[in-house]
Amino acid sequence: xxxxxxxxxxxxxxxxxxxxxxxxxxxxxxxxxxxxxxxxxxxxxxxxxxxxxxxxxxxxxxxxxxxxxxxxxxxxxxxxxxxxxxxxxxxxxxxxxxxxxxxxxxxxxxxxxxxxxxxxxxxxxxxxxxxxxxxxxxxxxxxxxxxxxxxxxxxxxxxxxxxxxxxxxxxxxxxxxxxxxxxxxxxxxxxxxxxxxxxxxxxxxxxxxxxxxxxxxxxxxxxxxxxxxxxxxxxxxxxxxxxxxxxxxxxxxxxxxxxxxxxxxxxxxxxxxxxxxxxxxxxxxxxxxxxxxxxxxxxxxxxxxxxxxxxxxxxxxxxxxxxxxxxxxxxxxxxxxxxxxxxxxxxxxxxxxxxxxxxxxxxxxxxxxxxxxxxxxxxxxxxxxxxxxxxxxxxxxxxxxxxxxxxxxxxxxxxxxxxxxxxxxxxxxxxxxxxxxxxxxxxxxxxxxxxxxxxxxxxxxxxxxxxxxxxxxxxxxxxxxxxxxxxxxxxxxxxx
Numbered sequence: 001x002x003x004x005x006x007x008x009x010x011x012x013x014x015x016x017x018x019x020x021x022x023x024x025x026x027x028x029x030x031x032x033x034x035x036x037x038x039x040x041x042x043x044x045x046x047x048x049x050x051x052x053x054x055x056x057x058x059x060x061x062x063x064x065x066x067x068x069x070x071x072x073x074x075x076x077x078x079x080x081x082x083x084x085x086x087x088x089x090x091x092x093x094x095x096x097x098x099x100x101x102x103x104x105x106x107x108x109x110x111x112x113x114x115x116x117x118x119x120x121x122x123x124x125x126x127x128x129x130x131x132x133x134x135x136x137x138x139x140x141x142x143x144x145x146x147x148x149x150x151x152x153x154x155x156x157x158x159x160x161x162x163x164x165x166x167x168x169x170x171x172x173x174x175x176x177x178x179x180x181x182x183x184x185x186x187x188x189x190x191x192x193x194x195x196x197x198x199x200x201x202x203x204x205x206x207x208x209x210x211x212x213x214x215x216x217x218x219x220x221x222x223x224x225x226x227x228x229x230x231x232x233x234x235x236x237x238x239x240x241x242x243x244x245x246x247x248x249x250x251x252x253x254x255x256x257x258x259x260x261x262x263x264x265x266x267x268x269x270x271x272x273x274x275x276x277x278x279x280x281x282x283x284x285x286x287x288x289x290x291x292x293x294x295x296x297x298x299x300x301x302x303x304x305x306x307x308x309x310x311x312x313x314x315x316x317x318x319x320x321x322x323x324x325x326x327x328x329x330x331x332x333x334x335x336x337x338x339x340x341x342x343x344x345x346x347x348x349x350x351x352x353x354x355x356x357x358x359x360x361x362x363x364x365x366x367x368x369x370x371x372x373x374x375x376x377x378x379x380x381x382x383x384x385x386x387x388x389x390x391x392x393x394x395x396x397x398x399x400x401x402x403x404x405x406x407x408x409x410x411x412x413x414x415x416x417x418x419x420x421x422x423x424x425x426x427x428x429x430x431x432x433x434x435x436x437x438x439x440x441x442x443x444x445x446x447x448x449x450x451x452x453x454x455x456x457x458x459x460x461x462x463x464x465x466x467x468x469x470x471x472x473x474x475x476x477x478x479x480x481x482x483x484x485x486x487x488x489x490x491x492x493x494x495x496x
Contacts, residue, residue, distance in 0.1 A: 008048045009271050012161050015040055016279035025181020033179050034152050040161035052107035056114055059086050060158045063118045072129040079122035083115045091351045113167040114158050116325045121172045123329055143171050162279050166272035168299040169321040178281045206277040209294035213274035220267040231260040233411045237420045258404040269299040309395040311370040314403055340364055355409035358418050362406045369433035372440040405429050
C-alpha cells in the first residue's frame with residue numbers, strides 16, 4: 001500500500017505539471033478544470049485503495065445532500081456529526097476488524113482530509129449565508145462562503161487529484177480562486193500601511209519552489225530508509241534497555257528515536273505541497289521585494305519544528321492545516337475549555353487507537369504547564385542576551401524531551417506498551433506538569449501581543465521575522481483577503 005501511495009503521488013505530480021501547462025485557466029473553462037481534477041482524483045483513489053475509494057464519494061455525496069436539505073442554519077452541525085461519525089466508523093472497522101497496528105497507507109487517511117474539508121466548508125457556508133457579518137471574527141469573515149457550491153464544485157474541492165491522497169486542507173475560497181484562475185495582484189503599501197498601488201502580475205512560476213520541495217522529499221526519504229529503521233521507538237520499552245541504560249542515555253535515545261520518526265511525515269506532506277504547487281495552487285503572493293512565495297497551504301516548517309523552544313511553537317509549525325482546522329471549527333467556537341475540547345477533537349479525528357488519546361490527553365497537561373511556566377518566569381530571562389540564549393537552549397531541550405515523551409503512545413498505539421513506557425519513567429512529566437499547574441497561576445494572554453512577539457529564540461529570530469513579513473506583506477486574490485487579516489486566521493488555538 002505504501003508503494004501504491006508513492007507511485008500515485010508521483011503520477012499526481014506529473015499530472016499537476018500537465019494540468020498547469022495544458023489546462024491552465026487562461027486556456028480552458030473552470031468547468032473543464034473541475035471535471036478533470038475530480039476524475040483524476042477518483043482514478044488515483046481507485047488505483048491506490050480499490051473499491052474502498054467509494055467511501056470518499058459516499059461521504060461527500062451524503063454531506064452535500066445534508067447541506068441542501070437541512071439548510072444553512074443548522075447544516076454545519078449535521079455535517080460535522082455525520083462526517084466525523086462516518087470517518088470514525090470506517091476507522092473502527094479498519095482497526096479492529098482488518099489490520100490492528102498496521103501503519104500502512106489506508107483509505108481512512110484520505111477520508112480524514114475529506115472530513116476536514118466537509119466540516120470546514122459547512123461552517124464557512126453557515127458563517128457566510130446565515131450569521132450576521134458583525135457577529136463573525138475577522139478570520140471567519142475572511143473565509144465565509146456567500147453562495148452554495150454546485151455538486152461539481154463540491155466534489156472537485158473534496159476529491160481533486162492534487163489533495164485526495166495526502167491533502168493538505170485548503171479553504172474553499174482559495175481552491176475556487178485557483179480553479180477559476182483569477183489574476184494575481186501585488187499590493188504595495190506605504191509606511192503608514194495604506195495601499196499605494198495595485199497592479200496585475202504575470203502568472204508566477206512554481207518551478208523553483210517545486211524543485212526545492214522535491215529535494216526536501218528526497219532527503220527525508222533517504223533519512224527514513226537509512227536512519228529511522230536503526231532507531232525504533234519500540235526500543236524505549238525494551239526490558240534490557242530499560243534495565244541497563246542510565247537515565248541520560250534513555251532520555252537521549254527517546255529524543256533521537258522520535259526525531260527519526262518525523263521524516264516520513266516531512267516526505268509525505270512536502271510531496272503533497274509540491275504537487276499542489278506544480279499545478280499552480282499554493283501561491284501566497286509576492287513580498288515587498290517581488291519574491292514569490294508558495295506556502296499558502298504548506299503543512300509544516302521543518303526548521304521551526306526541530307528548533308522549537310516551546311510546546312506551542314512546535315504545535316504551530318507541525319501539521320499546520322490541521323491545526324488551522326481545529327482552531328476554526330472547534331477552538332474559536334467552543335463555549336468552555338477550548339484547549340481540552342480541541343485536543344479531544346484532534347484525538348477523535350486521528351483515529352481509534354488508544355495511544356492517540358493518551359498522547360492528546362498528555363498534550364493537554366503539557367500545553368497548560370508550558371504556558372504557565374512561560375507566562376510566569378520567562379520575563380526574568382529576556383533582559384540579557386546571554387541569559388536569554390541560555391534560557392532558549394534549556395527550553396529547547398525541555399520542549400524536545402516533552403514532545404518526545406508525549407507522542408510515544410501515538411507511535412506505540414496500544415495501551416499496554418504506552419503504560420509500560422510511562423511507568424518506566426515513573427510518569428515523571430505528568431507529575432511535573434500537575435505540580436507546575438498547582439504552583440503557578442495560569443494567566444491568559446492576548447494573541448499577537450508584544451510579549452508573545454518577544455518570545456523568539458535567539459537563533460530563530462531572523463527566520464521568524466521573515467515569516468511575519470510573509471504573513472503581513474503578501475496579498476493576492478488567491479487569498480481573497482488581505483494578509484494583515486490572514487495573520488489572524490493562522491492557528492493560535494493551542495497557544496492559549
